[in-house]
Amino acid sequence: MAIDALTGLVRQIHDDLASLADGEVATYIPELAKADPEHFAIAIATVDGEVFSVGDADVAFTIQSMSKPFAYAAALDRLGRAAVLGRVGVEPTGDAFNAIVLDEVNNRPFNPMVNAGAIAVSALFPGDTAGARAEAMLAALSRFAGRPLAVDDAVFASESETGHRNRAIAWLMLNSGMLAAAPDLALDTYFRQCSVLVDTRDLAVMAATLAAGGVNPRTGERAVEAAHLPDVLTVMLTCGMYDYAGQWAWEVGLPAKSGVAGGVVAVVPGQFGIAAYSPRLDRIGNSVRAVAAIRRLSERLSLHGLAARPDAGGALRRVLDGRTLRSKRWRPAADRACLDTAGDRLVVVELAGQVPVGAAERAIRRVGAMVAAGEAVVDLDRVTGVDPGAVVLFDAFGVALAAAGRSAWLVPGRGGRAVADGLGPLARTGWHVAAGLDEAVEAAEDRLLGGGAGDGREAPLPLAAAALLAGLSPEDLDLLAAEVPIGHLAVPKGAAAARVGEPADAVFLVASGRFRVQLPIAGGAPVHLNALGPGDSFGEMALMDDVPLRSADVVAETDATCHVLPIAALRAFGQNHPLVMNRILSRLAADLGVRLRRVNDTIRSLLV
């Protein structure tokens, strides 16, 4: 049995309320009077499909008015907002759920949560016969529950026989032309809809489907388009608890809906669906224990929708500048020195997690402060989601950049694809979308440097200028040139000087041009490890160990040339001149130390 945090907390609330016996079981629908007043259950469903429950969570009862948000969602999905708004408003009435009050001005019921509005919505289910409409209604509600639901025929019969007030409402609406179907047909669908059998766990899953953007977290099936959720959740918050809705919004702050069989569902957008069941009702028709249970849960877990939220800037993970964050591109000492000073005119803003509008605005503000005099990169690789409004801001900023004749780099990475896709035509935006952070930083550095050296057209460096041989005297170099057959290799742009798995039989000293050291990934882009330029070396690790094969690809970024020293000849040279070889190996060890520290910095930056 897995140990979790919610079950114990919910059980505590359940136990604390077990003795609460206020309220009366509904009897105006005779069949409802048969409910066991002691039944009490609480359930929570998460948006990733877990369901926690305590008490009588498997006891079945009829959904009653808790069906209304789901029927409303189905109507919005099928007919669209305008058509449904023409049939039912969104204004709370402050009256009882069965009030015979219609919005005469707009010729429609006030909202879809009271009976009048709900009957108007039930009339919108498709079908020419009661059976066809019932089938459409059950299919819609079942998508939210994630299992086939059925009607309790006894409750349906009981409500049909006694539903005179609802009949009055329906015929009154017919009289005003508000009903989209014949009253008997609309009422048949509505009474069946209210008589659908559910248990508390079902209701939690139905609410979780609304919390999860309209997708059922148990089945993965979409029950309603996400675009309709604000409509559904708003009327649940403002009207769902009838003339207790104002106090509910103030105390609990969650979109919710009650039902006279004794249930209440509540939605924590993006997190949970909550349901509670206990048949005793207060004078308004809401379950006393269920209201108390969800109120306590909201208080205990600070779920109130308008509770203070953490600063939106939390998604702004890091802001670095070009003095600390460098591209992997090789740069000559002069360029490196330039970046040591001018690097503060290159800013890299990194976002992570969910990006609300506020965080996007803050990141953009940092970029906007820089692009007038320098370069900027926005890295979204660690982002897990971007609010639609944030995408709008990124696009608007791109247009402002273009209008100002400036530009900046955007790195969508693994999480920011929605932003890149949401940008208008790249021609009208000042964003450069980069495949990776290193590419963007390299391009920003180039622009800061006015180009950047190592383009392959420079004169090849002599052997003596190789960093690996920096410790050798002219005499040492003469010895080396006399006893080691030194080759020269020209590598055209795009060609590989070395490939993974090839024999590691030579050391390459870069004389001109640039190389990228990379790991080939089957079916994907290679992983960029390092950049090399004139004076650098590769393949020299073979001097230190007996690994006979190359461990990475080395590909020319520009036309390039290298001095080539065979390993076997170098080893023989080392036997004859151990002191000279020792200077080469000391240099190599020092270089490896620099590379190791750079790798440590990279790892540390990933963990920060």
Ligand SMILES: NC(=O)CC[C@H](N)C(=O)O
């Ligand atoms: N609030 C409710 O659950 C009322 C639903 C019930 N079927 C009615 O129409 O009266």
